[in-house]
Amino acid sequence: MNCFEFRRKMLASPGERIREQEQHVRACAACERLAKEMESFEDSIHDAVLVAVPDGLAARVLLRHKVRQPAPFGVWALAASLVLALGLALQFHGGFYEEENQTAPAIARGEHHAAVAAISYVLDYEPQLLEENRTGDPEEMRQALGQLGLKLPADAIAVRYLGKCPVVPDGTGEHIVLRTAAGQATLILVPRRPVGSREVITHRDRTAIVSPARAGGYILISDSQKTIRHIEKMLM
Amino acid sequence: MLFDSEKSKFETLVKAYSPELYRYAYWQCRDRFLAEDLVQETFTRAWQAWDKLRDDKAAKSWLYTILRHEHARLFERKRVEIDDGQELDDIVDTASSSAYDQIEMRDALKALSESYREPLLLQVLGGFSCAEIASMMAISEGAVMTRLTRARLALRKMPGLNAGRRMKAR
Numbered sequence: 328m329n330c331f332e333f334r335r336k337m338l339a340s341p342g343e344r345i346r347e348q349e350q351h352v353r354a355c356a357a358c359e360r361l362a363k364e365m366e367s368f369e370d371s372i373h374d375a376v377l378v379a380v381p382d383g384l385a386a387r388v389l390l391r392h393k394v395r396q397p398a399p400f401g402v403w404a405l406a407a408s409l410v411l412a413l414g415l416a417l418q419f420h421g422g423f424y425e426e427e428n429q430t431a432p433a434i435a436r437g438e439h440h441a442a443v444a445a446i447s448y449v450l451d452y453e454p455q456l457l458e459e460n461r462t463g464d465p466e467e468m469r470q471a472l473g474q475l476g477l478k479l480p481a482d483a484i485a486v487r488y489l490g491k492c493p494v495v496p497d498g499t500g501e502h503i504v505l506r507t508a509a510g511q512a513t514l515i516l517v518p519r520r521p522v523g524s525r526e527v528i529t530h531r532d533r534t535a536i537v538s539p540a541r542a543g544g545y546i547l548i549s550d551s552q553k554t555i556r557h558i559e560k561m562l563m
Numbered sequence: 564m565l566f567d568s569e570k571s572k573f574e575t576l577v578k579a580y581s582p583e584l585y586r587y588a589y590w591q592c593r594d595r596f597l598a599e600d601l602v603q604e605t606f607t608r609a610w611q612a613w614d615k616l617r618d619d620k621a622a623k624s625w626l627y628t629i630l631r632h633e634h635a636r637l638f639e640r641k642r643v644e645i646d647d648g649q650e651l652d653d654i655v656d657t658a659s660s661s662a663y664d665q666i667e668m669r670d671a672l673k674a675l676s677e678s679y680r681e682p683l684l685l686q687v688l689g690g691f692s693c694a695e696i697a698s699m700m701a702i703s704e705g706a707v708m709t710r711l712t713r714a715r716l717a718l719r720k721m722p723g724l725n726a727g728r729r730m731k732a733r
Contacts, residue, residue, distance in 0.1 A: 375668035
């Protein structure tokens, strides 16, 4: 192997070095130098292409995959429910009004209601998400909170989980699990989408408030209405 | 039960390859959100065509090929606008080498023509051999070697690339 062949091989495929190349590099100081330089050059290419991968990517792929399989309480059903609910919300916004303290059971709204779907999602999938212990992008969360006119007081609320909510259409929702002195709650932010009028829903031992807020809305889910109201006041 | 074992195999593939497919998709479209969509769509199509995967060892190149096709389809439908401003601050992973060098190299990679960048990404990110890249891109192995050689020569000549300057100065 001559220097030209060696260099061509090194430039085309530096990782696959054949025996002839090894022999050549031992006999040629210039090519040996080039080989060393190429190693560091390859490292810099390798480092440069390793862009940061979004947190929870594989989990979201698997969730979306599950949604495409028929399952009575699969995420797809929940996502479809929320899409439908959010779509209908635009159409019927203001069409029905629920008293602030009046709680509707899920059966009165049906499983397609955004709050009912959100409760099912939290109960069925949140334990797994908490086990994975992933953290999403705090900046995106702050932006979403800002769009909805909400805030998270750092001294009173701890974020236990932050990630994208796959049941909100286009993956624009934020799923936040909050821990406070009053208890734990899940906050689903729905920026830039109407969520309809404010309602309190009970379903499967959980209570959820779905509420419009500036450009979009939010759904707050916990085990009691008292906890929800307490946490909601902190967010305002 | 068979379905369950296939599902488990699929989940293993998703966990193993979604990061590198995302990176490949990102360099194809240079848009973080689009890159994630491409990965999602790739796995959806992979599952739909699961029975066509005869050899588990070929799964990786199969997934890359699906992603390439999805990206091409996307470009057929609409011209994707690349927002160069969004990325560098957000995506620089400062864990390895200096962030400044990475930015220079990323600029240089972006400036490469797609026909040079694509085989280079398949080699560096996917770890594919020239023969495998040739098969995925449906071109000859010689053409792949030529493109890889030219890609690296072009990167070394890029103005502002420290590595290139250092190498040239010696």
